[in-house]
Structure formats: structure tokens, C-alpha cells
Amino acid sequence: MSATMQSGRAAVSSNRDTSASQQLFARAQMLIPGGVNSPVRAFKAVGGQPLFIARADGSKVFDIDGNSYIDYVGSWGPMIMGHNHPAIREAVVKAAERGLSYGAPTAAEVRLAELICSMNPNVDMVRLVNSGTEAVMGALRLARAFTGRQKIIKFAGCYHGHTDSMLVKAGSGAMTMAEPDSLGVPIAVAQDTLVCRFNNLDKVSELLAQNDVACVIVEPVAANMGVVLPTVDFLAGLRTLCDQYGALLVFDEVITGFRLAPGGAQQYFNVSADLVTYGKIIGGGMPVGAYGGRKEIMQLVSPSGGVYQAGTLSGNPIATAAGIAQLELLQDGAVYLQLKSLAGRLAEGLSTVCREAGLVAHVTNIESLLCAFFSIESAQDYDDVRQADTSLYAKYFSMMLEQSVYLAPSQFEAMFISAAHTDDDIDQTLERAELVVSRIMKEGK
Numbered sequence: 001m002s003a004t005m006q007s008g009r010a011a012v013s014s015n016r017d018t019s020a021s022q023q024l025f026a027r028a029q030m031l032i033p034g035g036v037n038s039p040v041r042a043f044k045a046v047g048g049q050p051l052f053i054a055r056a057d058g059s060k061v062f063d064i065d066g067n068s069y070i071d072y073v074g075s076w077g078p079m080i081m082g083h084n085h086p087a088i089r090e091a092v093v094k095a096a097e098r099g100l101s102y103g104a105p106t107a108a109e110v111r112l113a114e115l116i117c118s119m120n121p122n123v124d125m126v127r128l129v130n131s132g133t134e135a136v137m138g139a140l141r142l143a144r145a146f147t148g149r150q151k152i153i154k155f156a157g158c159y160h161g162h163t164d165s166m167l168v169k170a171g172s173g174a175m176t177m178a179e180p181d182s183l184g185v186p187i188a189v190a191q192d193t194l195v196c197r198f199n200n201l202d203k204v205s206e207l208l209a210q211n212d213v214a215c216v217i218v219e220p221v222a223a224n225m226g227v228v229l230p231t232v233d234f235l236a237g238l239r240t241l242c243d244q245y246g247a248l249l250v251f252d253e254v255i256t257g258f259r260l261a262p263g264g265a266q267q268y269f270n271v272s273a274d275l276v277t278y279g280k281i282i283g284g285g286m287p288v289g290a291y292g293g294r295k296e297i298m299q300l301v302s303p304s305g306g307v308y309q310a311g312t313l314s315g316n317p318i319a320t321a322a323g324i325a326q327l328e329l330l331q332d333g334a335v336y337l338q339l340k341s342l343a344g345r346l347a348e349g350l351s352t353v354c355r356e357a358g359l360v361a362h363v364t365n366i367e368s369l370l371c372a373f374f375s376i377e378s379a380q381d382y383d384d385v386r387q388a389d390t391s392l393y394a395k396y397f398s399m400m401l402e403q404s405v406y407l408a409p410s411q412f413e414a415m416f417i418s419a420a421h422t423d424d425d426i427d428q429t430l431e432r433a434e435l436v437v438s439r440i441m442k443e444g445k
Helices: 019-031 086-097 107-119 132-147 201-210 234-245 264-269 317-330 335-357 390-402 423-442
Strands: 053-057 060-063 068-071 125-129 151-155 193-196 213-218 248-252 275-278 289-293 361-366 369-374
Touching: 068 423, 086 317, 107 125, 107 289, 107 317, 125 132, 132 213, 132 248, 132 275, 132 289, 151 201, 193 201, 201 213, 201 234, 213 234, 234 248, 234 264, 248 264, 335 361, 335 369, 335 423, 369 390, 390 423
Parallel strands: 151 193, 151 213, 213 248, 248 275
Antiparallel strands: 053 060, 060 068, 125 289, 275 289, 361 369
16 A cells, blocks of 8 residues: 555545544553554544544455445455455465464475475575565565675655555655655665656666666556556566666565566566565465575575574464465466456546546556546656646545445555455446536536
């Protein structure tokens, strides 16, 4: 979930009866900063109050007030098979019956590592961790150790978790020494991170020529500023430039890993990364992550080498059981045609709804990821998407929520399709979107 784009003008609050949610949110605000444990959940970018979810099943989530919603958040991406899939649930229950945590090696973590390595090109070894943020932290430390260099290149609008060196954004230029994007981040740490525009190879080349860069880290599909697709030559160009200047190429596949294809972005785009990071997507939504890559690099990780990283819960038996169940379901690739078909139909339908209503919108779609930007006609980089009308998205979000469709509470997040979504879900969503867009246009946006 992006830390860089959570602002937006508030929309009208929903008229739904949310007394139980309101009471619980009031309690939460007394005990938890902002009443939530992750900022985007607070609905600040869209107005109103957050949903408190009681349960989820298939393509639906159910709040504590008894309302059901067609869900396109999907726990921010990992629910590729849908919520509460029987095989994944059964694996978790069986694992829980054997104990919750051991802090010791298990057969399950070896099996999960086997699946990750066998399904992903150029991943010879992996280290399991507890989140995508932790995976990125480990991968960056490893890249610095392997190259003997300090500086990192990232791209404006790409989110790589909340480790200090990644909480930065671009300044006024296309490339800049980064400034912290959060209080508490030391300037000295942020200044080792260089920021470029997504899809701009010329600036990456300049920075690599002028600095000793350990690695270039990128979301192969930028999915934390909405969904921004790489241009045809961008990822392959990064590979060429990293080879030319001796930097490592790191794919942050917290979103794209196992979602674009069984082998993630490396397989989908036919571009090899040196290191790859994963998050909860390798655990069917459970708290887990991993970083992996070529053997010669990964063997620097302790205890094989001198790059220290540890965690009592790394390879937790519950999370690994869920991950094994999900990856085994995805391994043969059969589900991806279904996901692509559903997402493509939804994206095309949303484009048609907006066009026929006279509402300017740009809908991006790749496989089972999509995003609708309002009031812009192109989404190539961070500068483009910042021009999107966040107040209009906030209104659209709230009206769709009233129509029992749960979208991300921020313009700058993705919509996720799961294998549990049906043609009927897509039909209902498009019918409701047509009603909402018509109402927005009648009200003058």
C-alpha cells in the first residue's frame, strides 16, 4: 500500500447505517493512531469512515454491520484464488493443529522455497522473512554487500515498503537526491537513494554514469500509484544498463509476483532480475515475505555469508502452509486465462461506461490488475497520475461503496481480480458503475 499518495479531497460520506462500525472506529481512535494499523485504511483519501470487516469469502467481504460487498481490494493483492479458499483454509487449520510457531526449521519452509525457486526464472535461492518491507530491506542490504556500493536508484511513485531508505519521493526535477517522505527518516539515509521517473531510461543512464550505484529497484508494473505499465523497452533497458554499469537489478514483486504469471514479471516480460522480493502473495495473504535471486548473490546471506538477517517468525509454519497451498494451485498456470478474461472485461466495460457518459478517464489493465484514473488520458509515470482528479475518485468510491462494491480507498491503488470473481460479479459491477457515473455527471462531478 502506497505511502506516497494518500492525500485527496474528501467525498460525501456514505448514507449507510454504520452504527456498529462508527462505534468501533471511535474506540479504535482512542487506542490506535488514527484508529487503523495501516494508513490507507483510514479512508482519509476518500472521506467517510473505514469498513470494519467481519469475514470474507470468495469474491465478497462482509462488514460488522452485515453488509456484503464485491471486493476488488483482495487484501491488497495476495488473494489470487479469492478469500477463504477451501484448500488454503484446510492447510492453515491442519498446520495450526500442530502448533503456531517453533522458531526452528520445518519441512514446510523447504517446500515453499522449492516452489518459489522452481516457478521463478533466475531465482536459485530464497530467504523467507515476514513482510514485503522486510524482504526489500534484506535485498537492498545484500545488493550493497555484493557490489560494495551504497547508492540505490528507485522510481517516483513506486512503493517498496516503509524501510527508511525507500520512504523518499522525487523533488522538483526528473531526477534528484531524495528527500525523506516521512518524519523520522534521517536525511543522510535518504540521500543514498536516487529517484528517477518511471519509464525514463535516459535519466537512469545518467545516474548510473555519475554514481556508484549498488542496485536499481523497480516495481515491474507500478501498482502503488494506481497501475502504470512499463513501456515496451523499459524493463529490458534497465537490465542492459545495470549490466553496463555493474549494478544489480531488483524486481519488487510484492504485487506482480505470481499474479502476472506463475513466474511473475520475470517470466511475463522475459527479463531477468538479479534479486526479487515478495510479500504476502507467497502466503495466500498470511504475514510472510521472501527475497531471492542468483546463488552467488544469495550465498552472502548469513549464516552462509556476512550479510546478517534473522527472524524468529521467518518461515512460520502457518504462513508457509498457506503459501504452499496457494502456489500449488497456481503452479500449472491454468487460472491465469480466467483472471485475464475477467479483468479485461471489467477494464473495457469501465472505459465504455465513462466514455459513453462523457467522463474523461484512463483505465489501465494488465492481466488481473487494473485501475481507473479520472480526468487524465495517459498514465506513463508519477507526474501523469498526480494530475488525476482525486476528489472525483473519492466521490466515485463512496457511491460505489453505497452500491456494495468495495474499491481501494485511494485513487493510487490497484483493483485486483481473483479466481473467485464471476461473470456475474463483473456484470453487477459494471451496472452499478454505470449508475454511479451517470449520477456523477448529472451532479456536475
